Amino acid sequence: MIPLVAPRIERLQPYQAGTSMEEVARRLGLTSSDIAKLASNENPLGPSPVAIAAVQRALGAIHRYPESEAPSLRASLARRLRVTPEEVVIGSGSSELIELLIRTFCTDSEHVVFSDPAFALYRIACLAHGVPHTAVPLAAHQHDLRTMGRAITRQTRLVFIDNPNNPVGTHVGHAALSDFLASVPPEVIVVLDEAYCEYAEAADYPDGLELRERHARTVVARTFSKIYGLAGLRLGYAVMPAELAGYVHRVRPPFNVSSVAQVAGCAALEDTAHVERSRALNSSEKAFMRAGLELLGLKAAPSEANFILVDVGRPTLPIYEGLVARGVVVRAIPPRMLRITLGTREENERCLSGIGAALA
Ligand SMILES: *Cc1c(COP(=O)(O)O)cnc(C)c1O
Numbered sequence: 001m002i003p004l005v006a007p008r009i010e011r012l013q014p015y016q017a018g019t020s021m022e023e024v025a026r027r028l029g030l031t032s033s034d035i036a037k038l039a040s041n042e043n044p045l046g047p048s049p050v051a052i053a054a055v056q057r058a059l060g061a062i063h064r065y066p067e068s069e070a071p072s073l074r075a076s077l078a079r080r081l082r083v084t085p086e087e088v089v090i091g092s093g094s095s096e097l098i099e100l101l102i103r104t105f106c107t108d109s110e111h112v113v114f115s116d117p118a119f120a121l122y123r124i125a126c127l128a129h130g131v132p133h134t135a136v137p138l139a140a141h142q143h144d145l146r147t148m149g150r151a152i153t154r155q156t157r158l159v160f161i162d163n164p165n166n167p168v169g170t171h172v173g174h175a176a177l178s179d180f181l182a183s184v185p186p187e188v189i190v191v192l193d194e195a196y197c198e199y200a201e202a203a204d205y206p207d208g209l210e211l212r213e214r215h216a217r218t219v220v221a222r223t224f225s226k227i228y229g230l231a232g233l234r235l236g237y238a239v240m241p242a243e244l245a246g247y248v249h250r251v252r253p254p255f256n257v258s259s260v261a262q263v264a265g266c267a268a269l270e271d272t273a274h275v276e277r278s279r280a281l282n283s284s285e286k287a288f289m290r291a292g293l294e295l296l297g298l299k300a301a302p303s304e305a306n307f308i309l310v311d312v313g314r315p316t317l318p319i320y321e322g323l324v325a326r327g328v329v330v331r332a333i334p335p336r337m338l339r340i341t342l343g344t345r346e347e348n349e350r351c352l353s354g355i356g357a358a359l360a
Helices: 007-011 021-028 049-061 071-081 093-105 121-128 145-151 174-183 208-214 242-251 259-270 272-295 316-325 345-359
Strands: 088-091 111-116 133-137 156-162 189-193 218-223 236-239 307-311 331-333 337-341
Touching: 007 121, 021 316, 049 259, 071 088, 071 236, 071 259, 088 093, 088 242, 093 121, 093 156, 093 189, 093 218, 093 236, 093 242, 111 121, 111 145, 121 133, 133 145, 145 156, 145 174, 174 189, 174 208, 208 218, 272 307, 272 345, 316 331, 316 337, 316 345
Parallel strands: 111 133, 111 156, 156 189, 189 218
Antiparallel strands: 088 236, 218 236, 307 337, 331 337
């Protein structure tokens, strides 16, 4: 018999989404609003009220196909980011853009470089499309740009740098990234995945858009899923040279972003007060959680994002299960780590007391 799928698909492990609130609520006999979901780096304040109102106004027209090229959203982003609309590509989450970049620019005789650990989709998309890749271990919780540079071969087409890194939260500073970009061979495309850039507070956190002059083939990918609170609508964007965007558009499925998502994105960009509130909450809760974990004798890695990675110093899964039993869902990263999304003060307090109880 001819095998149903190629060996690379047979071996593929599906992406492990954070445990769903509905699933935990069912297990505990609670409603999902009683669960503190700190597993997927969503905004604990929810979506912008301005975006919700815009979505409600748009619902009467959902019998129509969306505008395939998302002209209003691209124009609005281009204005804000001081780029041209031709340099902006919209995706169904930045996940789709990451996969589109791999599908557009790589074949099975080419090569991709990223860190380990990093956003899991880089590896999954390479495996799914049969693209050889090198995952360079982080060094002391940081991207090891020197080793990543050495991993670039004549076959390398793409390098992914999640800045800040997921799941650790550490960032690459301006000088190091600038030097790296200048050193990369001109034909290689460097993707700066800035899903959490709006949360970054470090003085040397670089704006990837400003570093494009160091390396022409730089792509900056961002999302509406994190600080903008629109994860459920699936919306992301990438800024890249118009030449690259032209090729991505050929591969992009038509109508890949819903009309509702496009309208919500435009509205969310206008609501700068919501972004500001979200950033301020994250900043204070990061300090609160870090201090709380320290009181429990636990150390968290430095983070410029809306989550922290903590070493629980013993097997993760019993601690994780202890938290779930108290209605707190975080991300288990075995063998000894938890990645905790920063929630509201009440959620964070529940998380800390849950960890304390599970450790005792
Ligand atoms: C969450 C995340 C994304 C993308 O999420 P989408 O919902 O697909 O936009 C991309 N990169 C990193 C590093 C992330 O953590």
